[in-house]
Amino acid sequence: MTDSSGIEFQRVRTPEQYAGFQECASIGFQQRMENAEAWTEAILADLDALDHRVAVADGRTVGTFLSFDQRLTAVGGATVPARAVSAVTVLPTHRRRGILGRHMRESLTAARVDGAAAATLIAAEYAIYARYGFGQSTEVVDYRIAVDRAQLPERSSDQLRYVGGDEYLAAADGIRERVSVPGRVSRLGINGRQSAGLLGKDDDKQRLVLRRDGDVAGVLIYTVENKWTDSRPDSTVTVSELLGIDVAAERELWAFVMSIDWVSTVLAPQRAPDDIVSTVPVDPRTVQVSNRCDMLWIRPLDVPALFAARTYAAPGRIVLDVTDPGYDGAGPGPAHGRFLIESAGAAGGAGTCAPTDEPADLALDVTDLGRLWLSDEPVARRVAVGSVRELTDGAAARADLMLFSPRRPWSVEHF
Numbered sequence: 001m002t003d004s005s006g007i008e009f010q011r012v013r014t015p016e017q018y019a020g021f022q023e024c025a026s027i028g029f030q031q032r033m034e035n036a037e038a039w040t041e042a043i044l045a046d047l048d049a050l051d052h053r054v055a056v057a058d059g060r061t062v063g064t065f066l067s068f069d070q071r072l073t074a075v076g077g078a079t080v081p082a083r084a085v086s087a088v089t090v091l092p093t094h095r096r097r098g099i100l101g102r103h104m105r106e107s108l109t110a111a112r113v114d115g116a117a118a119a120t121l122i123a124a125e126y127a128i129y130a131r132y133g134f135g136q137s138t139e140v141v142d143y144r145i146a147v148d149r150a151q152l153p154e155r156s157s158d159q160l161r162y163v164g165g166d167e168y169l170a171a172a173d174g175i176r177e178r179v180s181v182p183g184r185v186s187r188l189g190i191n192g193r194q195s196a197g198l199l200g201k202d203d204d205k206q207r208l209v210l211r212r213d214g215d216v217a218g219v220l221i222y223t224v225e226n227k228w229t230d231s232r233p234d235s236t237v238t239v240s241e242l243l244g245i246d247v248a249a250e251r252e253l254w255a256f257v258m259s260i261d262w263v264s265t266v267l268a269p270q271r272a273p274d275d276i277v278s279t280v281p282v283d284p285r286t287v288q289v290s291n292r293c294d295m296l297w298i299r300p301l302d303v304p305a306l307f308a309a310r311t312y313a314a315p316g317r318i319v320l321d322v323t324d325p326g327y328d329g330a331g332p333g334p335a336h337g338r339f340l341i342e343s344a345g346a347a348g349g350a351g352t353c354a355p356t357d358e359p360a361d362l363a364l365d366v367t368d369l370g371r372l373w374l375s376d377e378p379v380a381r382r383v384a385v386g387s388v389r390e391l392t393d394g395a396a397a398r399a400d401l402m403l404f405s406p407r408r409p410w411s412v413e414h415f
Contacts, residue, residue, distance in 0.1 A: 005098075007055050008057070009055055009102060010053065012047065012054055017061075018040065018044060019040075020056070021054050022036065024054070024062065024063065024091060025089050027091060027092075028090065029124075037200065038199045042199060043190070050068045050188075051068060052065075053067075062090065063089060063094065063100070064087050064089045065087065065100075065103035066085070066086045068086075069082075070084040070415075071185065072117070072120060072183075072186075072298075073184040074311075075311055075373075076182075076309075077180030078309045079309070080117040080118065080305060083107065083111035083118075083119045084119070084121065085104070085120065085121040086122075088100060088103070101328050104132050104327060105132075112302070117300070117306050118306060119301060120296060120297065121134060122295060122296060122297065129299075131328050131329065132327050132328060133326075133366045134298065134299040136294040136367075136371060137297060137373075138183045138294070138295045138408075138410060139294055139295060140269075140294075140295040141270075141291065142290045142291035143287055143289060143290065144265065144268075145265065145277070145281070147259075147281075149283065150281035150282070150283060153251070155255050155256065156248070160252070161208060162207065162208050163207055163208065165197040165198040166198070167209065168197075168219065168221075169198060172192065176412075179245070182409040183410055184409075184413070186413075187415075191413070204224075205221050205240065206224070207219075207221050208220045208221075208253075208256075210244070212249070217244060218244035218249040218252065218253050219241060220241065220256070220257070221239070222239050223237070223240065224263070226262075233261075233264070234262075234265075235265075236264070236265045237267070238266075238268075239257060240269075250275075251276060251280055254276070254277050271410075272408060273292070273410075295410075296411035300334075300366060300369045300373070303335050307351065308351065308353050311350060311351070312403065313405070314343070314402050315343050315349075317341065317342045318398060319361045319362070320338065320339050320360065321337075321363040321364075321391070322369055324336035335366045335369060336366070337355055339353055339354065339355055359392070361398075361399070362383075362388055362391060363388070363389040363391055364382075368388060375405035376409050379396045380400055
């Protein structure tokens with residue numbers, strides 16, 4: 001379909017279209033894809049499972065957009081259907097022509113029709129996506145550990161060993177089925193194979209599986225930058241994946257990484273803000289946060305489905321008044337309205353959510369709703385900074401009691 005400016009919007013169905021998609025994306029992201037040939041072969045073998053779309057002008061791809069089905073984890077461990085958005089680019093020569101807006105509106109409209117409770121993305125630039133109803137919903141931090149100064153606990157007798165790609169992939173998939181941290185999104189199979197080193201050429205990553213009584217308890221991927229300073233080893237380890245079924249498994253993996261010979265520094269990017277890493281060394285000052293950033297952005301599409309899926313820490317009721325201006329301000333969006341959230345059971349129990357005409361207790365924009373749903377930040381603090389308005393006295397405190405989560409959300413996957 002061609003618009004009035006002569007730009008044609010297509011769904012990718014042929015190798016030639018996908019080649020144009022990759023060329024445009026490499027310019028937009030300012031880098032060539034690692035293992036591009038193997039990645040392309042894998043994508044073309046299952047092209048219908050992923051919705052690649054392109055904008056074409058004068059025979060050249062000038063914009064890209066990818067969406068696919070995903071599962072998003074609520075507080076309490078249940079998951080809801082979501083539509084992930086990724087690989088969004090527009091060539092610098094074709095900005096301000098409505099390419100992103102056209103792709104986004106079509107994707108979100110289809111997602112709602114298909115029953116998605118929300119859409120998700122990871123924003124390369126902060127200022128772009130609020131106009132489509134997305135809002136920052138999780139954070140990540142980068143850790144830097146000076147292991148040459150760290151005193152470490154004794155390691156347990158759990159079995160930890162280096163493995164090949166196939167064994168690692170099976171173990172990593174199994175771990176993910178047991179990790180119920182709020183905000184976690186499901187992983188595409190192709191991303192799993194890439195992480196396991198099964199896509200393309202060999203890489204320099206080391207992969208380990210931790211077992212306890214024969215069962216998988218954790219997985220770890222790291223790389224080493226070998227360096228000597230003044231005739232002494234001064235290497236740096238970068239952790240790209242570390243997941244455990246419980247705190248003990250995570251501590252075991254962190255203790256191992258920090259104890260690798262010749263290593264003076266461990267870097268752990270894009271970890272959960274409440275990761276236990278700082279509790280592993282005897283001296284927690286050896287662990288420093290080197291960066292803090294937004295990660296998962298959520299666009300609520302079905303408010304009752306989202307809030308009915310999560311659990312609540314205390315009984316109560318709260319009415320939210322959500323303003324949803326639609327996609328690019330085109331009109332009331334699917335999350336617009338007033339919603340009653342009720343939890344009558346014990347701590348950790350289920351709740352209900354439904355539209356209501358009752359007076360509202362809290363008012364907020366749709367861009368703040370994902371953060372509130374995942375309990376990433378106390379409601380009282382959002383009120384204090386002006387992002388949420390308290391319409392009845394004590395409403396923020398009541399909401400915080402109901403919505404409390406013992407873990408901060410973490411999306412785990414990059415997509």
